Amino acid sequence: MISESRKHKKLEKSLVETLEKAQLANNEKDLFLTNMSHELRTPLNAILGFSESLKLDYYGNLNKKQLEYIDNIHSGGEFLLKLITDLLHLSNIQEGKVEITPTNINLFHLIDKTTPLLNEIVGQINVSLDIESNIDQNKTTWASVYVDQIRVAQVLxxxxxxxxxYGDRTSDIKLSLDEIDDCFFRLSITNKGKEIMPDQYDNIFKPFDRAGADEKKIDGVGVGLSIAKQLIEDMNGKIGFSSKIDEGSVFWIDIPKSEQRQLI
Incomplete structure (x- = not known):
C-alpha cells in the first residue's frame, strides 16, 4: 500500500509539473501572438491609410486605371489584415469563435470584387483564371447570397x-458559378494536374495534414482547407471536392441564397 501510495503521489506530481509547463508554454505563445499581431498590423494599417487617402484624391486626381489599382491594393490590404488576425488566433478558428458577419450581396458583385485578388495569384505562374457562369442570365439581378463576403473571398x-x-502549372484555372437548388449557389475551382489519392480523402480538411504532399517542397502548413471548412459551415454553407485521374481536382462551396431576391 505504501509503495502504491508513493507511485500515485509521484505520478500526481509529474502531472502537475506537466500541466504547469503546458500553461507556461501557452502563455508564451499568447504573448508571442499578441506582439506579432501588433508588428504585422502596424504596417498594414499604414498601407490601408495611404491607399484610402489616394482614393479620396487628397494628393491629386488619379486616372481610371490608377483608381482601379488603388482599389485592389486597399481590398487586398483589408483581406490580409483580417487573414493575419485569424491566423494568429488559429485556435479560435478551430473552436468556431471567429466572427462571421453575413450580409446580402449580389453574387456577381462578390465575384467581381474577388477576381482581382485571384488574378494576382494565378498571374504568378502566367496562367489565366477563366470564369464560367452557368446561371441563367435573366437571374443575374436577383442572384443574391447571404454571406460574409470577406470570408468567401478568403476561401476562394x-x-x-x-x-x-498543387495543380498543373501550365493549365488555366476555372472558376464556375452554378445554381444548385432553391437554397444554394455553388462556386467551384477546377485545376488540372495530379489527382488526390482516395486514401487521402479523409485527410483533406484536417488541420496540418497536407494529404500526402508533405514530402513536396511546397509552401504552407496545411491549415487553409480546415479553416475554409469551418468558415463555410459557420455561414450555413457546404464544402467539398472531387478528384479524377488525369483530370485534376475540383473544390467547391455551396453558399446560401439570400431571401432578398432583388439585389442589384
Missing part, C-alpha cells in the same frame, strides 16, 4: 492558391 483565395501550388 485558398482554393486558387492550392490550385497554383
Amino acid at each position: 483565395i485558398n482554393f486558387v492558391s492550392n490550385a497554383v501550388k
Whole structure:
C-alpha cells in the first residue's frame, strides 16, 4: 500500500509539473501572438491609410486605371489584415469563435470584387483564371447570397492558391458559378494536374495534414482547407471536392441564397 501510495503521489506530481509547463508554454505563445499581431498590423494599417487617402484624391486626381489599382491594393490590404488576425488566433478558428458577419450581396458583385485578388495569384505562374457562369442570365439581378463576403473571398483565395501550388502549372484555372437548388449557389475551382489519392480523402480538411504532399517542397502548413471548412459551415454553407485521374481536382462551396431576391 505504501509503495502504491508513493507511485500515485509521484505520478500526481509529474502531472502537475506537466500541466504547469503546458500553461507556461501557452502563455508564451499568447504573448508571442499578441506582439506579432501588433508588428504585422502596424504596417498594414499604414498601407490601408495611404491607399484610402489616394482614393479620396487628397494628393491629386488619379486616372481610371490608377483608381482601379488603388482599389485592389486597399481590398487586398483589408483581406490580409483580417487573414493575419485569424491566423494568429488559429485556435479560435478551430473552436468556431471567429466572427462571421453575413450580409446580402449580389453574387456577381462578390465575384467581381474577388477576381482581382485571384488574378494576382494565378498571374504568378502566367496562367489565366477563366470564369464560367452557368446561371441563367435573366437571374443575374436577383442572384443574391447571404454571406460574409470577406470570408468567401478568403476561401476562394485558398482554393486558387492550392490550385497554383498543387495543380498543373501550365493549365488555366476555372472558376464556375452554378445554381444548385432553391437554397444554394455553388462556386467551384477546377485545376488540372495530379489527382488526390482516395486514401487521402479523409485527410483533406484536417488541420496540418497536407494529404500526402508533405514530402513536396511546397509552401504552407496545411491549415487553409480546415479553416475554409469551418468558415463555410459557420455561414450555413457546404464544402467539398472531387478528384479524377488525369483530370485534376475540383473544390467547391455551396453558399446560401439570400431571401432578398432583388439585389442589384
